[in-house]
Amino acid sequence: MKLPKGKRLTKQRKVILEALKGVKTHPTADEVYDMVRKSLPKISLGTVYRNLDILCEMGLIQKLDIAGRQKRFDGNPKPHCHVRCIECGRVCDVDYEPSIELKSKNFSGFKVLGYSFDFFGICPECQLALDGDSDM
Numbered sequence: 001m002k003l004p005k006g007k008r009l010t011k012q013r014k015v016i017l018e019a020l021k022g023v024k025t026h027p028t029a030d031e032v033y034d035m036v037r038k039s040l041p042k043i044s045l046g047t048v049y050r051n052l053d054i055l056c057e058m059g060l061i062q063k064l065d066i067a068g069r070q071k072r073f074d075g076n077p078k079p080h081c082h083v084r085c086i087e088c089g090r091v092c093d094v095d096y097e098p099s100i101e102l103k104s105k106n107f108s109g110f111k112v113l114g115y116s117f118d119f120f121g122i123c124p125e126c127q128l129a130l131d132g133d134s135d136m
């Protein structure tokens with residue numbers, strides 16, 4: 001893969017990238033910070049934020065602009081669908097490929113570069129909690 005000029009995969013970025021690729025939970029920057037602190041105890045939250053942005057610019061991860069709450073990050077840079085829990089904000093991948101024939105659509109003169117397609121609902125854990133039959 002060709003990387004943009006001046007952007008190198010430093011040790012910190014590699015650790016952040018590997019942490020992100022190792023989970024399916026689409027963590028927030030704070031959660032990424034907690035994960036990478038185990039191997040990089042001296043890293044600061046600001047550094048994690050900055051490196052997450054750089055990894056996005058490098059096209060190695062993606063930032064999820066899903067409505068509400070904190071920004072989440074995805075170690076899979078390829079376009080794919082997500083489902084978000086409206087109760088707890090958890091985001092999961094969805095095995096669904098929307099088929100949109102971009103060329104045949106009228107986008108009010110826009111040159112369309114992509115699209116995002118996200119579902120929302122209530123995750124299994126929140127369904128249990130909402131059912132009110134947990135004895136916790």
Ligand SMILES: [Zn+2]
Nearest residue numbers: 085088123126
């Ligand atoms: Zn939930």
Ligand SMILES: [Zn+2]
Nearest residue numbers: 074076092093
């Ligand atoms: Zn994803």
